[in-house]
Amino acid sequence: MTIIQFTNVNKYYGDFHVLKDINLTIQSGEVVVILGPSGSGKSTLLRCINRLEDISSGELIVDGFKVHDKNTNINLLRQEIGMVFQHFYLYPHKTVLENITLAPIKVRKMNPEEARKGAMELLTKVGIPEKANAYPSQLSGGQQQRVAIARGLAMKPKIMLFDEPTSALDPEMIGEVLDVMRTLAKEGMTMVCVTHEMGFAREVADRIIFMDEGRILEVGTPEEFFNNPKEERTKLFLSRILHH
Amino acid sequence: MDFSFLEVHKEDFIDGFLTTLSVSLVALVLSLIIGTIIAIFRISPLAILRAIGTAYVEFFRNTPLVIQVFFFYFGLASIHINLSKFFVGSLGLAIYTGSFMAEAIRAGIQAVPKGQMEAARSSGLSYVQAMWHVILPQAFKLIIPPLGNQFINLVKNSSVLAIIAGTDLLYAADVAIANYDVTSVYVLVALLYLVITIPLSIGVNYLEKRWAKKG
Ligand SMILES: Nc1ncnc2c1ncn2[C@@H]1O[C@H](COP(=O)(O)OP(=O)(O)OP(=O)(O)O)[C@@H](O)[C@H]1O
Ligand SMILES: [Mg+2]
Numbered sequence: 001m002t003i004i005q006f007t008n009v010n011k012y013y014g015d016f017h018v019l020k021d022i023n024l025t026i027q028s029g030e031v032v033v034i035l036g037p038s039g040s041g042k043s044t045l046l047r048c049i050n051r052l053e054d055i056s057s058g059e060l061i062v063d064g065f066k067v068h069d070k071n072t073n074i075n076l077l078r079q080e081i082g083m084v085f086q087h088f089y090l091y092p093h094k095t096v097l098e099n100i101t102l103a104p105i106k107v108r109k110m111n112p113e114e115a116r117k118g119a120m121e122l123l124t125k126v127g128i129p130e131k132a133n134a135y136p137s138q139l140s141g142g143q144q145q146r147v148a149i150a151r152g153l154a155m156k157p158k159i160m161l162f163d164e165p166t167s168a169l170d171p172e173m174i175g176e177v178l179d180v181m182r183t184l185a186k187e188g189m190t191m192v193c194v195t196h197e198m199g200f201a202r203e204v205a206d207r208i209i210f211m212d213e214g215r216i217l218e219v220g221t222p223e224e225f226f227n228n229p230k231e232e233r234t235k236l237f238l239s240r241i242l243h244h
Numbered sequence: 245m246d247f248s249f250l251e252v253h254k255e256d257f258i259d260g261f262l263t264t265l266s267v268s269l270v271a272l273v274l275s276l277i278i279g280t281i282i283a284i285f286r287i288s289p290l291a292i293l294r295a296i297g298t299a300y301v302e303f304f305r306n307t308p309l310v311i312q313v314f315f316f317y318f319g320l321a322s323i324h325i326n327l328s329k330f331f332v333g334s335l336g337l338a339i340y341t342g343s344f345m346a347e348a349i350r351a352g353i354q355a356v357p358k359g360q361m362e363a364a365r366s367s368g369l370s371y372v373q374a375m376w377h378v379i380l381p382q383a384f385k386l387i388i389p390p391l392g393n394q395f396i397n398l399v400k401n402s403s404v405l406a407i408i409a410g411t412d413l414l415y416a417a418d419v420a421i422a423n424y425d426v427t428s429v430y431v432l433v434a435l436l437y438l439v440i441t442i443p444l445s446i447g448v449n450y451l452e453k454r455w456a457k458k459g
């Protein structure tokens with residue numbers, strides 16, 4: 001079943017054409033990894049999915065909602081989409097538990113006791129139930145990012161978006177975050193991930209999307225993409241990334 | 245120093261002190277509310293709200309408080325809207341101080357990383373919910389010091405009430421100096437202002453320290 005569909009999507013920042021004629025269909029349960037050089041539009045593409053950015057033309061349908069339509073209740077759609085950012089953006093004035101339960105209580109009107117129970121289950125899932133009452137500043141980067149994932153999952157979303165979730169982490173903490181993402185993928189979550197972790201992409205992705213200068217240049221399975229890239233730009237990108 | 249004027253004017257000073265204190269408290273709460281609303285207008289995605297916010301700040305910040313209070317009291321009276329001195333004093337002060345608070349609060353809101361709003365909105369919170377639960381608590385922590393300064397200015401500025409013969413501290417002094425030692429009277433008045441402003445300073449410092457600890 002199709003859950004995300006871009007049809008001839010274009011986006012401009014002023015005169016700058018940041019997304020060029022994007023056509024992309026993502027199925028429910030699919031794990032899609034977006035690769036590409038810096039500035040190629042990966043984050044922008046991702047952020048259009050939950051309308052953190054507006055598209056300029058074309059059609060974008062997510063979970064049956066026309067995202068670009070001004071009449072769409074965006075808060076309703078966003079409940080179905082969890083998002084994880086490079087810099088976590090946990091709420092520093094709230095405890096870990098409060099970070100996770102805020103949206104379920106305020107948006108889903110879940111009763112607080114129930115929300116806390118759900119949050120504890122998620123914290124157990126990401127491996128840090130003992131940090132429930134800590135503040136974000138008391139956690140390591142890897143722990144903060146795992147809390148951020150738990151927060152994203154708290155609304156029981158259908159889709160999870162990841163924008164370079166491990167890029168701000170010390171190398172020894174990358175594994176623990178990727179492990180959580182791997183588990184999610186196995187459970188059948190629909191995931192769209194921007195990452196530079198080639199190992200993760202190769203192992204977990206169902207499909208790789210390669211972007212360059214605002215276009216989707218190449219789409220393929222990890223097998224095809226890494227072993228048999230078609231485009232010259234892709235080959236160049238891979239040679240740079242894999243040999244540094 | 246000769247505080248003998250207290251024998252006759254003790255009641256005036258007590259009344260004056262209480263008026264200054266209560267006008268200040270009412271104005272403080274009101275100005276905080278006005279300041280927050282205007283600050284949110286100033287950063288709103290809607291151009292019309294931004295324009296209203298800017299006009300408000302520029303107008304009330306750049307005209308003398310005395311003129312504003314005169315306007316509210318005498319100006320409105322001339323079109324047969326008669327307001328109590330207490331009300332005019334509190335409202336005038338709140339409207340004036342609100343323009344300074346709006347700027348302090350706006351700076352605080354804008355100092356909160358943009359990602360905080362994005363994280364909150366992407367979880368399905370509305371703009372108002374995200375402001376209330378995520379942005380404002382962080383912003384207020386940052387603006388406690390500048391806000392504290394505004395609180396203190398507000399208490400001191402409440403002395404404009406005297407010019408419309410509101411029975412505040414300065415008015416009590418005006419009455420007493422007719423027959424007694426001027427210096428002593430003003431020393432007492434200054435001390436009574438300090439009785440309000442010093443605990444306020446201490447309170448602000450305390451809040452700042454307590455919140456600084458909490459991550
Ligand atoms: N708000 C904005 N206004 C103007 N230009 C922008 C804005 N946001 C991004 N851009 C530009 O759009 C282009 C694509 O940005 P985007 O963040 O999507 O790239 P990216 O592929 O995620 O890059 P990176 O790997 O560095 O994160 C860049 O050239 C960037 O400078
Ligand atoms: Mg990016």
